[in-house]
Amino acid sequence: MNILVTGGAGYIGSHTVLALMERGHHVVVLDNFSNSSPKVMPRLEALAGNPIPLCQVDLRDGDTVFDVLVSHKIDAVIHFAALKAVGESCEQPLQYFDNNVSGTISLLLAMQKANVLRFVFSSSAMVYGDTEHETLSENTPRSANNPYGRTKLMIEEIIQDHCAADTNFKAAILRYFNPVGAHPSGMIGEDPRGTPNNLMPYLCQVASGKREKLSVFGNDYPTPDGTGLRDYLHVMDLARAHADALDYLQSQSKNLTVNLGTGSASSVLDMIHAFEQANKLKIPHEIIGRRPGDVTRLCADPGLAKELLSWESRHDLLQMCADAWRWQSKNPEGYNS
Numbered sequence: 001m002n003i004l005v006t007g008g009a010g011y012i013g014s015h016t017v018l019a020l021m022e023r024g025h026h027v028v029v030l031d032n033f034s035n036s037s038p039k040v041m042p043r044l045e046a047l048a049g050n051p052i053p054l055c056q057v058d059l060r061d062g063d064t065v066f067d068v069l070v071s072h073k074i075d076a077v078i079h080f081a082a083l084k085a086v087g088e089s090c091e092q093p094l095q096y097f098d099n100n101v102s103g104t105i106s107l108l109l110a111m112q113k114a115n116v117l118r119f120v121f122s123s124s125a126m127v128y129g130d131t132e133h134e135t136l137s138e139n140t141p142r143s144a145n146n147p148y149g150r151t152k153l154m155i156e157e158i159i160q161d162h163c164a165a166d167t168n169f170k171a172a173i174l175r176y177f178n179p180v181g182a183h184p185s186g187m188i189g190e191d192p193r194g195t196p197n198n199l200m201p202y203l204c205q206v207a208s209g210k211r212e213k214l215s216v217f218g219n220d221y222p223t224p225d226g227t228g229l230r231d232y233l234h235v236m237d238l239a240r241a242h243a244d245a246l247d248y249l250q251s252q253s254k255n256l257t258v259n260l261g262t263g264s265a266s267s268v269l270d271m272i273h274a275f276e277q278a279n280k281l282k283i284p285h286e287i288i289g290r291r292p293g294d295v296t297r298l299c300a301d302p303g304l305a306k307e308l309l310s311w312e313s314r315h316d317l318l319q320m321c322a323d324a325w326r327w328q329s330k331n332p333e334g335y336n337s
C-alpha cells in the first residue's frame, strides 16, 4: 500500500515508518517539524535502504494535504501528528485544540475528498483520565483530566461519527500507554526539545550528565512505593502494532479500538532501578511535589489487541532501558549530534 504517515519525523512515527517499509509498504512522510528534525530522514533512509518521500506540510493546510494524498496515490493514512505535552496543553489549550483537533478534521476532510478510506489514529491512555481501575480495558469509561487528553477524546469521537456516517471508511484507534526505548541500531530515538516531559528521556539526559538529577513528581500516590505507575512499552513493539492494525483494516474491513501496552505497571522508582541495572549506571534523583495533570496509575489490559491483531509486546523493561540509553549515548545532542 501507499501510506501517508503524518508526524512521521517524530519519535513514534519514525519507528513506524521502518516497520511499515519492512512489510513492503511505500511510505510518504508528512511533517511540519514543529517538534522534530528533518535530520531524521537520511537516517531513516539509511536504515530502510530506500528513499522516503517527505512533504513539509502543516496538517491544517487542507488543500496541500489533499494534493499530497492525490499525487502520491495514498491508500491509507497513519496519523501521529499532534502536540503532546500535558503541562503545555494546560497553559495553551487553544493551541492544542487547534493543532490536534482542527488538524485532524482538516486531514479527514482532505481524505474524504481524495477518497482515502483507511485511517490509523494515535490515541492515548490519557483518554481514561484519573481512574480507579487497576487495568484498563477498552470499555473503561473515558474522561480526560487535561486539555491534551481531551483533544484525543474529541478526535476519537469525531472518527467514530465519521465511520458511522461513511461505512466505507475504516479506522483503527490505537490507545498507547507509555512508549519508551529506541531502534536497536541507536540511529533513531526520542529527541525532545528543551526539558523532557517524559521520564525516559529525562533519565537518559541525567545518565549522560546533561542534567544533574531526576525530579520524581510525588511519592504520595496510593501505590506500593508512592510514585506513579505506568505501563511502559517498547517503541519497536508499538511501531509493529501499526502495521498489524493496517493489516486488520484491510483483511477484516472493520473498525478497531485497542489498547497498546504490556499489561504490567512499573513505578517511577522501578524504572530508575531498571535503568541503573540495564546500563550499569547510577541515577541521582530527588522527590519533589506532584505535577499537574498526572494520574496515579495507568495500566493496559492488552487482551483485545492480542485477540484481534495477534499483537503482544516482546520487549521487557531492561531492553527498553538499554535501547533508550544506546540511542542517547550515541547521540548526546539527539539529531544535532
Ligand SMILES: NC(=O)c1ccc[n+]([C@@H]2O[C@H](COP(=O)([O-])OP(=O)(O)OC[C@H]3O[C@@H](n4cnc5c(N)ncnc54)[C@H](O)[C@@H]3O)[C@@H](O)[C@H]2O)c1
Pocket (backbone or CB within 6 Å): 006, 007, 008, 009, 010, 011, 012, 013, 030, 031, 032, 033, 034, 035, 036, 037, 057, 058, 059, 060, 079, 080, 081, 082, 083, 084, 099, 103, 122, 123, 124, 125, 176, 177, 178, 179, 198
Ligand atoms: N510519546 C508518547 O508518550 C505518546 C503516548 C500516547 C500517545 N502519543 C501520541 O502519539 C503521536 C506521536 O507521538 P510522538 O511521541 O511520536 O510525538 P512527536 O512530537 O515526536 O511526533 C509528532 C510529530 O508530529 C509533527 N506535527 C505536530 N503537529 C503537526 C501539524 N500540525 N502538522 C504536521 N506535523 C505536525 C511534529 O513535528 C512531530 O514530528 C501523537 O499523536 C501523540 O499524542 C504519544
